[in-house]
Amino acid sequence: MTAPLVRTDELAHTYGSGLTAVVAVHGVSCVIGAETRAVVTGRAGAGKTTLLHLLAGMKKPTAGTVDWPSFEPSPPGPDLIGLVLQDGGLLRDLDVRLNVALPLVLAGRTGTAVRDAVDGALDLVGLTGFAKKAPRDLTGEQIRLAILARALAPAPKLILADDPAGWLDRPAGERLLGRLVKAADRLAAGLLVATAEKAPAGLFGESWAMVDGKLVRDR
Numbered sequence: 001m002t003a004p005l006v007r008t009d010e011l012a013h014t015y016g017s018g019l020t021a022v023v024a025v026h027g028v029s030c031v032i033g034a035e036t037r038a039v040v041t042g043r044a045g046a047g048k049t050t051l052l053h054l055l056a057g058m059k060k061p062t063a064g065t066v067d068w069p070s071f072e073p074s075p076p077g078p079d080l081i082g083l084v085l086q087d088g089g090l091l092r093d094l095d096v097r098l099n100v101a102l103p104l105v106l107a108g109r110t111g112t113a114v115r116d117a118v119d120g121a122l123d124l125v126g127l128t129g130f131a132k133k134a135p136r137d138l139t140g141e142q143i144r145l146a147i148l149a150r151a152l153a154p155a156p157k158l159i160l161a162d163d164p165a166g167w168l169d170r171p172a173g174e175r176l177l178g179r180l181v182k183a184a185d186r187l188a189a190g191l192l193v194a195t196a197e198k199a200p201a202g203l204f205g206e207s208w209a210m211v212d213g214k215l216v217r218d219r
Contacts, residue, residue, distance in 0.1 A: 003069040004031045005158045005190045006055050010064035012213075013050050024050040026213035027064070034157065036190040037181055039199040042210030048194035049086065051210065052160045055192070056083045070157070079107055082156035082189070084164045088147045090135040096122070097131040100150045107154070121153035124183040141172040145179070152183055159184055161193045174200045 011028040014021050024047045032038070032055070042048050053059040054066055057075025068074045090099045100118045109117070122128045125145040135143060148164060164180060165173030177193065181203055184191035193199070199207065207218035 002034060004033050005036075005070050006032045006066065006068050008055070008064065008066045011051075011054060011061050011066050012063035013054055013059060014062045023213050025054060025061075028213075028215045029064075030208075030215060032158065032190045032192055034188055034190050036192065036206065037184060037204050038191065038206035038208060039193045039195060039204040040208040040210055040215070041195055041198065044196060046210040047213040048210045049162050051215070052083070052162050052192070052194055055158075056081050056160050058083070076158075077107075078103065079154040080157055082151035082154065082159040084148055084151045084159070084161035086162050086166060088150070090143060090146055090150075092135050095132050095134055096127060096138070096146050096149075099135070099146060100153050103150060104153055117153045117155065118149075120155070121149040124152055124186060125149045125179050141168055141176065144168060144176055148176070148180060148183075152187070155187055155189075157187070157189050159187075159189050159191045161191070163195050164193065165195065165197075170197075173197070174203075177203060 009029050011025060013025040014023050016022055028051060040048055054061055068076055071080055097118055100121055101114050104114045104117055122131055125148050127142065127145050127149060130138065130142060144164060161180060165176045168176065177200065181191065209216045209218055
C-alpha cells in the first residue's frame with residue numbers, strides 16, 4: 001500500500017483562550033490517500049475551513065497531530081497541495097492565463113514550464129478558449145473554474161477545496177464538482193471538498209459531515 005498523503009490523530013484547533021476560546025476542530029482522526037474522493041458537509045461555522053487549513057499546513061494544531069507521510073518537505077508547499085479558497089478571487093487587471101500562471105511565477109517557474117502547466121490546467125477545467133478573457137468578461141461559473149485552474153496548475157498531489165462551487169446555482173455547481181473529481185482522477189491526486197450543500201449522489205466515494213468541530217463519517 002502507498003503511504004497516505006495526509007493523516008491526522010485527534011487533531012484539534014482552538015481560537016483564543018479562556019472564556020472566549022472557540023473550539024473550531026475537535027478530535028479529528030482521518031486518513032486521505034491518492035485514491036480518496038471525499039466530501040465533508042456542514043453548516044457555516046462547523047469547522048470545515050479550519051480543518052482544510054490544518055490539512056494544508058496553513059494552521060498549526062493546538063492539540064493532536066497532522067502529518068504528510070508522502071511529502072518532502074513536510075508540511076508540503078503550495079505546489080504539492082492545491083488549496084481552493086472561498087475568497088480566492090481573481091486579479092481583475094490580469095487575464096485568465098496570467099491569473100492561473102501567477103502562483104507558478106511566484107514559485108520561480110519560468111518559460112515553457114509555466115505555459116505547459118497553465119495550458120494543462122485550463123484544459124482540465126474546460127477554459128482553454130477563455131485564456132485571454134478578463135475576469136469581468138466571465139460568467140460566475142467561469143470565474144470559479146478559473147480559480148480552480150489556478151490551484152490545479154502546479155499538478156498537486158492533494159486537492160483541498162473549500163466551497164469551490166460557492167454562490168453558483170445547483171446545475172453549475174454540480175458541473176464544477178464533476179470537473180473537479182475528473183481533474184483529481186487525471187492528476188491521480190487525493191481530493192477533499194468542503195461544502196455547506198449536499199453533494200450530487202454518487203460523485204464522491206466518501207461522505208463526511210462536520211458537526212461542532214467533530215468529523216462524522218456518513219458513508
